[in-house]
Amino acid sequence: EVQLVESGGGLVKPGGSLRLSCAASGFSLTTYSMNWVRQAPGKGLEWVSSVSSGDGFSYHADSVKGRFTISRDNAKNSLSLQMNSLRVDDTALYFCARDIGYDSRANYHLYFDFWGQGTLVTVSS
């Protein structure tokens, strides 16, 4: 059974740092691309970061580029998000999500098939 369990959220002051973790079970992180998706209180979903299967190349949304770093530990089968220079508008529930990417009709497509329950990050003075 696929399971994703996030941890590491909490209250942090603006400018501070936090490291989120996502423990995966039921599959190997090396065979799937993994993502962080966040949801600010009462708001919609926003993709944050991804790390590809295989080569482990990472991508970040413009809103977090240069401040957040996604990584994975293949030995522990876990995903991490290092968040630095945190801002008030980074306050959100952060979900770890597995994606399925595929090619069809000369296009690339992607969706998220499994999600964790999320870990809450609150940035406030």
Add this chain to the structure above:
Amino acid sequence: QSVLTQPPSVSGAPGQRVTIACTGSSSNIGADHDVHWYQQLPGTAPKLIIYANNNRPSGVPDRFSGSKSGTSASLAVTGLQAEDEAEYYCQSYDNSLSGNVVFGGGTKLTVL
């Protein structure tokens, strides 16, 4: 402001049919990227209910269906049940944005 546009809310009585629209542009849905739908019950994580426009993962009732045409997509829910009351999000891929993954702003479905 979300890249994909959804109505903030829709409602219907038990047993009725409702649809939720998702409008994009020529760089995402109109560029022939597939649309996927998620259901988020209060206090829970999103759950995939439609992938690749009109496919249901195992375990999702066939009361849920999806379609796509041009720069828009829609989710239909037939035979509404109280347990369908939730937030619904569409998602696609965009050619012009860094990171490429885009979501709709979400639609709250209320079962009257």
